[in-house]
Amino acid sequence: xxxxxxxxxxxxxxxxxxxxxxxxxxxxxxxxxxxxxxxxxxxxxxxxxxxxxxxxxxxxxxxxxxxxxxxxxxxxxxxxxxxxxxxxxxxxxxxxxxxxxxxxxxxxxxxxxxxxxxxxxxxxxxxxxxxxxxxxxxxxxxxxxxxxxxxxxxxxxxxxxxxxxxxxxxxxxxxxxxxxxxxxxxxxxxxxxxxxxxxxxxxxxxxxxxxxxxxxxxxxxxxxxxxxxxxxxxxxxxxxxxxxxxxxxxxxxxxxxxxxxxxxxxxxxxxxxxxxxxxxxxxxxxxxxxxxxxxxxxxxxxxxxxxxxxxxxxxxxxxxxxxxxxxxxxxxxxxxxxxxxxxxxxxxxxxxxxxxxxxxxxxxxxxxxxxxxxxxxxxxxxxxxxxxxxxxxxxxxxxxxxxxxxxxxxxxxxxxxxxxxxxxxxxxxxxxxxxxxxxxxxxxxxxxxxxxxxxxxxxxxxxxxxxxxxxxxxx
Amino acid sequence: xxxxxxxxxxxxxxxxxxxxxxxxxxxxxxxxxxxxxxxxxxxxxxxxxxxxxxxxxxxxxxxxxxxxxxxxxxxxxxxxxxxxxxxxxxxxxxxxxxxxxxxxxxxxxxxxxxxxxxxxxxxxxxxxxxxxxxxxxxxxxxxxxxxxxxxxxxxxxxxxxxxxxxxxxxxxxxxxxxxxxxxxxxxxxxxxxxxxxxxxxxxxxxxxxxxxxxxxxxxxxxxxxxxxxxxxxxxxxxxxxxxxxxxxxxxxxxxxxxxxxxxxxxxxxxxxxxxxxxxxxxxxxxxxxxxxxxxxxxxxxxxxxxxxxxxxxxxxxxxxxxxxxxxxxxxxxxxxxxxxxxxxxxxxxxxxxxxxxxxxxxxxxxxxxxxxxxxxxxxxxxxxxxxxxxxxxxxxxxxxxxxxxxxxxxxxxxx
Numbered sequence: 001x002x003x004x005x006x007x008x009x010x011x012x013x014x015x016x017x018x019x020x021x022x023x024x025x026x027x028x029x030x031x032x033x034x035x036x037x038x039x040x041x042x043x044x045x046x047x048x049x050x051x052x053x054x055x056x057x058x059x060x061x062x063x064x065x066x067x068x069x070x071x072x073x074x075x076x077x078x079x080x081x082x083x084x085x086x087x088x089x090x091x092x093x094x095x096x097x098x099x100x101x102x103x104x105x106x107x108x109x110x111x112x113x114x115x116x117x118x119x120x121x122x123x124x125x126x127x128x129x130x131x132x133x134x135x136x137x138x139x140x141x142x143x144x145x146x147x148x149x150x151x152x153x154x155x156x157x158x159x160x161x162x163x164x165x166x167x168x169x170x171x172x173x174x175x176x177x178x179x180x181x182x183x184x185x186x187x188x189x190x191x192x193x194x195x196x197x198x199x200x201x202x203x204x205x206x207x208x209x210x211x212x213x214x215x216x217x218x219x220x221x222x223x224x225x226x227x228x229x230x231x232x233x234x235x236x237x238x239x240x241x242x243x244x245x246x247x248x249x250x251x252x253x254x255x256x257x258x259x260x261x262x263x264x265x266x267x268x269x270x271x272x273x274x275x276x277x278x279x280x281x282x283x284x285x286x287x288x289x290x291x292x293x294x295x296x297x298x299x300x301x302x303x304x305x306x307x308x309x310x311x312x313x314x315x316x317x318x319x320x321x322x323x324x325x326x327x328x329x330x331x332x333x334x335x336x337x338x339x340x341x342x343x344x345x346x347x348x349x350x351x352x353x354x355x356x357x358x359x360x361x362x363x364x365x366x367x368x369x370x371x372x373x374x375x376x377x378x379x380x381x382x383x384x385x386x387x388x389x390x391x392x393x394x395x396x397x398x399x400x401x402x403x404x405x406x407x408x409x410x411x412x413x414x415x416x417x418x419x420x421x422x423x424x425x426x427x428x429x430x431x432x433x434x435x436x437x438x439x440x441x442x443x444x445x446x447x448x449x450x451x452x453x454x455x456x457x458x459x460x461x462x463x464x465x466x467x468x469x470x471x472x473x474x475x
Numbered sequence: 476x477x478x479x480x481x482x483x484x485x486x487x488x489x490x491x492x493x494x495x496x497x498x499x500x501x502x503x504x505x506x507x508x509x510x511x512x513x514x515x516x517x518x519x520x521x522x523x524x525x526x527x528x529x530x531x532x533x534x535x536x537x538x539x540x541x542x543x544x545x546x547x548x549x550x551x552x553x554x555x556x557x558x559x560x561x562x563x564x565x566x567x568x569x570x571x572x573x574x575x576x577x578x579x580x581x582x583x584x585x586x587x588x589x590x591x592x593x594x595x596x597x598x599x600x601x602x603x604x605x606x607x608x609x610x611x612x613x614x615x616x617x618x619x620x621x622x623x624x625x626x627x628x629x630x631x632x633x634x635x636x637x638x639x640x641x642x643x644x645x646x647x648x649x650x651x652x653x654x655x656x657x658x659x660x661x662x663x664x665x666x667x668x669x670x671x672x673x674x675x676x677x678x679x680x681x682x683x684x685x686x687x688x689x690x691x692x693x694x695x696x697x698x699x700x701x702x703x704x705x706x707x708x709x710x711x712x713x714x715x716x717x718x719x720x721x722x723x724x725x726x727x728x729x730x731x732x733x734x735x736x737x738x739x740x741x742x743x744x745x746x747x748x749x750x751x752x753x754x755x756x757x758x759x760x761x762x763x764x765x766x767x768x769x770x771x772x773x774x775x776x777x778x779x780x781x782x783x784x785x786x787x788x789x790x791x792x793x794x795x796x797x798x799x800x801x802x803x804x805x806x807x808x809x810x811x812x813x814x815x816x817x818x819x820x821x822x823x824x825x826x827x828x829x830x831x832x833x834x835x836x837x838x839x840x841x842x843x844x845x846x847x848x849x850x851x852x853x854x855x856x857x858x859x860x861x862x863x864x865x866x867x868x869x870x871x872x873x874x875x876x877x878x879x880x881x882x883x884x885x886x887x888x889x890x
Contacts, residue, residue: 274695397573
C-alpha cells in the first residue's frame with residue numbers, strides 16, 4: 001500500500017512529488033508520456049507572472065503572488081534558468097490607460113512592485129516599442145524560466161528522495177477500496193491511501209473515474225505561437241503584454257532564456273484535448289496582433305511554430321479541492337495561466353490545506369544532496385571546458401552546431417536518474433534541434449547516440465511517444 | 476597557441492578547391508577544419524552522378540568528386556583536421572575549435588576562408604500549419620539517412636518544394652521502394668534544374684503540382700496525411716482546391732540558407748538577400764583577410780561552380796597573404812528590377828565577372844549594366860530562369876567608366 005499516487009508529471013505533479021518526498025511517505029508519480037512536463041508545461045509562454053492580473057479573491061491571485069516570490073530560490077537550488085527581466089503592459093490610448101490604472105491599483109494592493117511609465121520612458125527601455133503606445137505598466141518582478149527544466153529537476157530530485165516515477169504509465173481506471181484507492185494503469189495496479197489528480201487537460205477524466213458525479217470539466221484552450229531565432233540585437237528586452245481582455249492576456253512578445261522570442265498566444269477553445277495543431281487563422285492572428293505593440297517584428301527570423309492547450313476549468317479559477325464524496329482524493333485541476341507562476345505555491349497549498357489534514361506528515365531526517373541541472377558546456381569558461389574534455393573526450397565532439405552541444409552532454413542526459421529516452425527529451429534538456437537548423441544536421445547523430453546508449457535499433461528511436469519513429473526500415 | 480598562415484573552415488567542395496588553389500599559389504601552411512569525420516562535405520551523401528563535367532571533364536558521383544579533390548590535396552602539405560567544430564572566430568582571425576582529439580584549442584590564422592556550406596529551410600521557417608508529428612524532414616536529412624546511414628525514413632512520401640535535393644530524393648526514394656505521390660511547388664515554375672525535372676520526376680511518372688502548397692499536416696505521432704491546396708497569384712491558398720493525400724512522410728526542399736552564424740558573430744556584414752556575407756570580386760568579406768566561398772557565400776546550382784569559386788577565394792587569400800593584393804577604387808554593385816541578387820556586391824577596377832540570378836522567369840530579355848544613366852554594356856538573353864545562375868564578364872576598362880555604383884538590370888529586349 002502506497003501513501004500517495006500523483007497522477008501526471010507536469011509542473012504541478014513534479015512540484016508535489018518533490019515537496020511531498022521530504023516527508024516519510026511512500027509516493028508514486030505516474031506519467032503517461034515518455035518524459036515529464038510534456039503537456040501544458042511544455043507549450044506556454046514560460047513566464048513567472050507577477051500576479052497583478054488575476055481577479056481579486058481567486059486562488060489564482062493568491063497563489064500567483066506567492067509563487068512569483070518562490071521561484072528565484074527554487075531555480076537557484078536546481079541550477080535552472082531564471083531571469084527577472086520584467087514586463088510591460090502597454091496601453092494605446094486613454095481607454096486602455098484606464099485599465100492600466102486598475103491593474104496598477106491591484107498590483108499596489110498585492111504588494112507587487114510596479115511603475116507607470118509614459119511613452120518616452122518606455123522608449124528608453126524598449127526602443128522597438130510602437131508609437132501607438134501611450135503608457136505602460138512596468139512590472140519588474142516578472143521573470144522568465146524554462147518550465148520543463150524545472151519539472152525535470154523536481155522529478156529527478158523527488159526520485160533521489162525515494163519517490164517512484166513510472167513513465168509511460170497511463171491511468172485507465174480508479175477504484176475505491178477499503179483502505180483507499182486502487183489505481184489501474186496500463187502497466188499494472190497500485191493501491192494507495194491518497195490520490196492527487198494533476199492530470200492537466202485530462203484532470204476531469206481522472207476525477208470522473210472515481211466520482212462520475214464530479215462537477216469538474218476541463219476544456220482545452222489552444223494557444224499558438226511563433227518562435228524567432230536568436231538575433232544579434234534583441235527584438236525586445238522585456239515581456240510585452242497588451243492590456244488584458246476577456247480572452248486573456250492577449251498576444252505577447254516574450255524573450256526566452258536562450259535569446260529567442262516567443263510571439264503569441266492565440267486563445268481559442270477547441271474540442272479535442274490533445275489536438276496541438278497550429279492553424280493558418282491562428283498564426284495570422286498572432287502576426288497581425290504583435291505589430292500593435294512594436295514597430296518591427298523580424299518575421300523572416302521565425303524558426304518554429306507550436307501550440308499548446310491550456311486546461312480551462314468551469315469555475316474561472318484553479319480547482320484545488322478534495323473530492324466531495326471521496327476523501328483522500330485530491331483534485332488539482334484547471335491549472336491554466338498563471339499556472340506555471342503559481343505552481344510552487346499550489347504545491348504548498350495542496351500540502352497545507354489538503355494532504356496534511358489526511359496524512360501525518362513527518363519530515364525525513366536525512367535528505368540527499370540536490371542534484372543540480374548540469375551546466376551547458378557552451379556556458380562554461382574556456383578553462384573549465386578544456387578540463388572536462390581532458391577527462392572525457394566525448395565532451396569535445398560537438399553534435400549540434402547551432403547550439404554547440406557535445407556528445408558527452410547527450411550521453412550524460414540519457415543516463416541521468418530521470419533518463420532522456422527520446423529525441424524530444426534530449427532537446428528539452430540540452431536544446432539540440434531548437435536552433436536555426438531545427439535538427440536538420442544533428443537529428444541523425446542524436447538518433448545514433450540514443451540507439452547506441454539504449455541498446456536499440458535506430459528505427460526504434462522516437463521523437464516523442466510510441467509511434468513517433470523517424471526511421472522506418474533498413475534500406 | 477597553434478598558428479597557421481591560412482585556415483579554411485569546411486572541407487566540402489569549396490574548402491577543398493580553395494586549399495588547392497591557395498597551395499598552388501604558393502601558400503604551404505594551410506589547415507582545413509571539418510566538423511564531420513571525413514572530408515567531402517555534402518558531396519558524400521550525393522551518391523548520384525552528374526558532378527564534375529566542368530572541373531574534371533567527366534561525370535562523377537558526389538563521393539568520387541570529393542575523393543578527386545582529397546587525392547589532389549594528399550600530394551600537398553595541406554592538413555585536413557576532421558571531427559573538429561569551430562566554435563568562434565574573431566575579426567583578429569583567432570579561431571576557437573573543439574574536438575575529441577585535441578580538446579578545446581585556439582588557433583591564430585593570418586587569413587581565414589569560410590567554406591561552411593548552407594543549411595536547409597525547415598518546416599518552422601515556412602510555417603506549415605497542422606500537427607507536429609515525426610515524419611516531416613528536410614530532403615537533405617532524408618538523403619543523409621538513406622545514403623550514409625542506410626535507413627529509409629518513410630514509405631509513402633510527398634515532397635514540398637521542387638529544389639534540386641527534393642527532385643533527387645523523389646527519384647532516390649522511388650528507387651528504394653517508396654511511393655512518392657507528388658512534388659508540390661508554391662511558385663508557378665520549378666526551382667530545380669530542368670534536367671532534374673526530366674530525370675527525377677518525368678521518368679518516374681511523379682506528378683509535379685505547380686502553384687500548390689501544403690496547407691495542413693495531419694497525424695499525431697507520425698504523419699498520416701497532408702492537405703494540398705492550389706495557390707493564387709499572391710501565393711495564397713485557393714479555398715475549394717484542396718486535395719488530400721495519405722502519406723507517412725513529408726520531405727521539404729524549400730530552399731537553402733548560407734550558414735554564416737560564425738561570420739556574423741565575427742562582425743562581418745551579411746547581405747539580406749543572399750544571406751551570405753557582402754564580398755568583393757576576390758571573395759573577401761567586410762573583415763580584412765576573411766574570405767567566403769561556396770554555398771556559405773550564396774547558393775550555387777552546380778558543385779563545379781562551387782569548386783570554381785573556392786579556387787577564386789583560395790587564390791585571393793594567397794594574394795592577400797603574399798601582400799600582392801592591391802587596393803583600388805571600390806564600386807558598389809546594385810541589382811534593380813527583376814534581378815534577385817548580384818555577386819560580388821563590391822568591385823575593384825579589374826577584369827572580373829558578375830554572377831546574378833533573376834527573381835522570376837523571363838524570355839527575350841536583355842541584361843544592362845549601367846552607371847548613373849549611362850549604359851555600359853547590354854547583353855541579349857533568350858531565356859532567364861531563377862534556378863539558373865547567370866554570369867557576365869566585366870573588364871577593367873568598362874569599370875573605369877563607372878561611377879561609384881554599377882547598376883545591374885534586366886529588361887525586355889528591344890532592338
